[in-house]
Amino acid sequence: MGDSKRRKEILGEKYGQDERIASWLPVTKGQGQQFVNWTTTGAWIGIGGLVVAWVVIRFVGPAMGWWHLS
Numbered sequence: 001m002g003d004s005k006r007r008k009e010i011l012g013e014k015y016g017q018d019e020r021i022a023s024w025l026p027v028t029k030g031q032g033q034q035f036v037n038w039t040t041t042g043a044w045i046g047i048g049g050l051v052v053a054w055v056v057i058r059f060v061g062p063a064m065g066w067w068h069l070s
Contacts, residue, residue, distance in 0.1 A: 008015045018028035061067050 018030045021027050021029055021032050058069070062069055
């Protein structure tokens with residue numbers, strides 16, 4: 001008997017389903033990884049926005065005469 005069949009017999013209904021992070025938490029490991037990917041992407045977007053805002057405030061605004069830095 002192959003390992004796959006043995007695992008299928010042991011797990012029964014749970015065979016092929018994603019494992020939960022914790023038994024009391026209704027979040028699977030796949031969903032946890034997807035959350036990490038989304039938050040990482042959001043963090044990089046935020047960092048990029050901060051850099052753009054800094055460039056506008058520090059260089060573009062004074063160059064265009066919108067305001068003056070002391």
